Amino acid sequence: MAGNGKQPTLVVVQLNGGNDFMNTLVPYGNSLYYDARRTLGIAEDKVLPVNDKVGFNSTTAPLKELYDRGRVAVIQGVGYPNSTRSHFRSMDIWHTCEPNTVATEGWLGKVVRVLDPEKSNPLTAVSIGRGLPRALSAREVPVTSVADLDSYGLMSGFNAVEQRNDALDLFKRIYTPAIGTAAVADYLARTGIDIIRGAEMLKKAPAMYSSKVEYADNPIAKSLRDIARIHLAGLGTRILYAQHGGYDTHANEAPTHPKLMVDLTRAIADFYQDLEDHGAGDNVVMLVFTEFGRRVQDNGSGTDHGAGGGAFLIGNRVKGGLYSQYPSLEPGHLENGDLRHTYDFRGLYSILLEQWMGLDAKPFVGGTYEQLPVISR
Numbered sequence: 001m002a003g004n005g006k007q008p009t010l011v012v013v014q015l016n017g018g019n020d021f022m023n024t025l026v027p028y029g030n031s032l033y034y035d036a037r038r039t040l041g042i043a044e045d046k047v048l049p050v051n052d053k054v055g056f057n058s059t060t061a062p063l064k065e066l067y068d069r070g071r072v073a074v075i076q077g078v079g080y081p082n083s084t085r086s087h088f089r090s091m092d093i094w095h096t097c098e099p100n101t102v103a104t105e106g107w108l109g110k111v112v113r114v115l116d117p118e119k120s121n122p123l124t125a126v127s128i129g130r131g132l133p134r135a136l137s138a139r140e141v142p143v144t145s146v147a148d149l150d151s152y153g154l155m156s157g158f159n160a161v162e163q164r165n166d167a168l169d170l171f172k173r174i175y176t177p178a179i180g181t182a183a184v185a186d187y188l189a190r191t192g193i194d195i196i197r198g199a200e201m202l203k204k205a206p207a208m209y210s211s212k213v214e215y216a217d218n219p220i221a222k223s224l225r226d227i228a229r230i231h232l233a234g235l236g237t238r239i240l241y242a243q244h245g246g247y248d249t250h251a252n253e254a255p256t257h258p259k260l261m262v263d264l265t266r267a268i269a270d271f272y273q274d275l276e277d278h279g280a281g282d283n284v285v286m287l288v289f290t291e292f293g294r295r296v297q298d299n300g301s302g303t304d305h306g307a308g309g310g311a312f313l314i315g316n317r318v319k320g321g322l323y324s325q326y327p328s329l330e331p332g333h334l335e336n337g338d339l340r341h342t343y344d345f346r347g348l349y350s351i352l353l354e355q356w357m358g359l360d361a362k363p364f365v366g367g368t369y370e371q372l373p374v375i376s377r
Contacts, residue, residue: 006283008356008377011227011240012108013220014133015264015290017087017248020257020303021310022294022339024060025074025326029053032329040253040298054326059261062269063312070320071272073313073374075348077327079341083292085305087248090291095134097346097365107349107364108239109138114359115238116142122198125239126230128223133241144198149226150206205233213274220244221267228274231284238357247290253302264288268314285315285356285375289345295337296329308339311348313374317356323372344369351375 023040027033028047047055048064056064066072080099084090096103108125116124119142127133127145136143209229215221223242230237244264249256268286275281293309308327327339334340347369350361355375362368 007238008358009231009238009240009284010352010357011231011284011286012135012242013224013264013268013286013288014091014135014241014243015247015288016091016243016245017290018090018292018294018305019247019260019290019309020249020253020294021290021308022296023253023257023303024057024261025050025054025076025310026057027054027326027329030329036296036329037298039300040303050322054322057258057261059258060265063265063314066269066272066314067320071314071316071318072320073318073372074322075311075313075343075372075374076322076324077308077339077342078289078311078324078345078348079292079308079343080345081341083307083335083338083341085292085307087291087305092134094289094291094345097349105138106133106135108135108241109141109143110364111353111357111359112136112141112143112239113138121236123201123230123235123237125241126198126202126227126237127241128226129241129243133243136239136241144202146198146202146226148222149202149229201235202230205229205235208233211274212277213270215270216263216266218263218267220263221270224267224271225274228271231275232278232280249294249302250299250304251301253298272314282316285313285317285352287348287352288312288314289348293339296334296339297337306338307335308341311345313348313351315375317376319374319376323374343372347371 022033023042026042026047028042028044029052034041042057046058048058048061049055063072080093093099095106097107112125122142122144125136125143127136127143130147132143132145206229209232215225220242227240227242230240246256246260272281275284289311290309293306294303295306324343327342346365349365350369351371351374353359353361353364354371356377
């Protein structure tokens, strides 16, 4: 149980495209940063210092406020050995915890199997957005995927089937090149996404919800508002998943990345304010992750695919602070121009599984990895 006696709930926010961690938590105290980021370096007066070495980009002010309240753990240098710069393969590794082989089941899908072995609740895990993230896919594990909670709850049975087919078709088109037609067909045949039953249950969520928080009119804010409504409805949902796109900033990063940071961090702050207003925040921990960081050197307009990024754990039960080591910017310590990872992402998952969800992490992450003392239950 979480601190308020309720079941611990995990919210995952996936940043698609590879967030520029160096311009999120800025190593402003290191001159090598400004040598490498001659075009995109964040000026010192635009940094919200954590210490004399690193600080939050000022565009992430709502997140910095949560950090100052002790509710944000920054996991620096998250990655895995022999990092790939392929979006698809890197995200697939994060989704399946299999860096060396192409797996057919997602780590969270396997978690759902343990949390609901009888498959009694199609809302044990809910994904907000089009398609089903690979992380939630597992054989014969029901997961509900919904693009928009307001329209979803009002759908007729026919429209619910259409949305189910749309989600599964997207899943099929994305994953067939990686794991083959037969494996995808087998998954679609066995997983049994009971989206019509889920729709009937989700109809309750908007009707039960009222809030003084005014979320912004952008995709990530809408997704987190939907997640808040589902959580507050008490439908037995243990895992909630959202995605925020646009982070593949090869060009025009200067105007693009700040807006992404503003939208994301305001939405996170509004989400936690919403939960706090309802006395429902103590059993929620959020993971914010991305598939990889960006190159150390900017390209004059943006940044290319890199490694050694960072992740955030957020919540009332999180022991806030900086964890692991910020990767070195010294040229001799780089790996093909990329930051070297300093902490294995499977240790991050192990923290969530063992310290938060109360599960043995080894079956899900494929071994034993260093855990940082980040969460109190």
